[in-house]
Amino acid sequence: MTYFDTIIIGGGPAGMMASISACSCGKRTLLLEKNKQLGKKLAGTGGGRCNVTNNGSLEDLLAGIPGNGRFLYSVFSQFDNHDIISFFEENGVALKVEDHGRVFPQTDKSRTIIDCLERKIKLLGGQIKKQCQVVSVKKDKQFIVKSTDDIFTCQQLIVTTGGKSYPSTGSTGFGYDIARHFKLKVKDLEAAESPLLTDFPHKKLQGISLEDVSLTCGKHQLSHDLLFTHFGLSGPAALRLSTFIQGGEIAYLDLLPQINPKDLLEKIQANREKSLKNALREFLPERLAAFFSENYGCKVKQLPGKKLDQLLQQIKGLPIPITGKMSLAKSFVTKGGVDLKEINPKTLESKTVSGLHFAGEVLDINAHTGGFNITAALCTGWVAGSSHHY
Template sequence: MDKNFEVIVIGAGPAGMMAAIAAASNGAKVALIDKNKRLGKKLLMTGGGRCNVTNNRPVEDLIQHIPGNGRFLYSTFSQWDNQDIIRFFEDRGVALKEEDHGRMFPTTDKSKTIVEGLKNEMDQLGVTVIYQTAVEKIIHDGTKITGVRTETGDYSAKSVVLATGGLTYPSTGATGDGYRLAKSLGHHVTPLYPTESPILLDEDFIQKKELQGLSLRDVQLSVVNEKKKVVASHVMDLLFTHFGLSGPAALRCSSFVNQLLKQQDRVTLVLDCFPDLTKAEVLEQLTQQVTASTKQMKNALTGFLPERLLQHFLTKLEISDIAANQLPKAKLEALNDYCKHWELSAKGTFGLEKSFVTGGGIELKEVSPKTLESKKITGLFFAGELLDINGYTGGFNITSAFCTGYVAGTHAAYQSFA
């Protein structure tokens, strides 16, 4: 096999495949190297196997949904954005459809449709894919890249795109190789932590599995710091589990929980079951329902909240069997507090191996926002989750991966001809 290339891309996830395509589209001779025996192993798992390929929101909205340094992507998105992703696939016969909250999926509802679309394009462009090969070292002369060393020998190239992903889903081969390679070239890696991860609670009701399996629609979950300031808040669905909280609201709050846990032992979460109503409005509704009924509280408030959650609150307040019209005002106000401001104590989240996204990564001050090239060594480019950028679930991380991949691959090709 010829081992001389102009651009080498390390990692065959969405960022790596798109980087290889962009570099080859710009005339470069490209090799894509991956440890796995097939392309896009993690990509095949995304979106429940359906692949939420991007999100159709305006760019400003995209950036707001990438709380981990999303502003860094302004330059990337000015060159290639979510609309370009949509056009890329549709121009190649991969039809997409839009679902709730702007999420875009292939009409086949199969992730492999996306992977095959990327593979077909690489085949068309003559990208050499080298499977089941680990990169041991990036070769350089002190100022610029000259190639890579693998377990099967050296390959030469003027540009290398590192796109090895984060540390989530180790079953896909994620072992942090990209961080190690970047560090070996003098780059700093900010502390890594899980994001988009279920939240762990050890409250009594969790231990007793009282609310396990209970799903709440459109509630507000907030993360509060030790100064009682809300640092994150999301109105979405929430799921109680045997370990704590999951569902979209919990996943979106998880990165903020982990960041606070760097300085404190516990993090306060606040659940508002009626985010569209003020506390006074909820109290008024409770009062009306209670004063008009002679039933026991557990029956008088049927339908006000999901049954198990209502019973949990009533039991905590020891008012389940009290006649509704005899309920003391203080107890009614306490129930209102639970409805609008139920405080929970988070002890952590799942680890990186069970989380969706890695927070932290390559220090962005050391990367050019325009080209995604290293500021430390010529010819080294970064793309995807390896960078210190993380977004919410819903197509935002994969959008970042595809777009940074395209931009890094494009500029890697330009650099290889310089």
């Protein structure tokens, strides 16, 4: 039985950063990861480029974390997105900021980020054990952590096993079992940042991707990029809206939110000698122009005023019935998790089990894609690792 000051279960962004901060505090640290590689889910973010954080203000961060972002005030006062950016730059990773504040490594490769975190852990003397699946955790005077082949003991245990979405990446919900074992409440799990399902004619629109459109449902209006897929809608605007709806609603898509209806009418009429399809191609992708003009093979000037009004209404608010969302396993993020009432927001330690900390998506925190979940994971990881309150 080898003793460590701190053991961290789960080598995603939260676990890797917890390991770095624990080592920086001089703790003898072990990081356990069941996969062959660290950061498997992280590697797939941002289309494989690793959307490592978002460079927005504190207000932007809180708006990007609709699931209990306010719990993170104290965490962000200790370590925030700007500290993440400084961390990577100080450790030799050049970053760049793209649309909507999304931050990526300049290499456009997730490996750059994961290698940097792994190198730093090793440089600070932290131990990493890969292909090591933890199967049980107990507490006597110290924590006893059992993996398939070993037993370890520690004073501080940090659980960073992630949520329960995309289980093929390793996040299968084991951390919730640890919480329940110690009699901590776990809030019901739900799919968040889910692609939306619709019966809308996807065949005709499948594959069309749109930049900065606006999707509205009830009081929720989300402006971002959108993708028509074979099952319905994906892309950030759809994923964000999914947090607020269940299915059975109608979402309205404004394809040109930058132009008001009056200006749009004038622009279309300025092309009155053109066919409707060619006039619409001035503002819309070709396949959408074809979709809207399929019943009107005429020139703009031949289109009855009433039809033009209807067309404008459709372009500014295309009704799309949402029939449901993807399952939790196929959603990007898990809503629910370890109940925050159980957790000290300054240290991320359990209020009832001393030395037991949780960080990352295992907590009942869910954020929009765009770097906000990863920010929450890295920052909570840092705070849990640096805690001395046990």
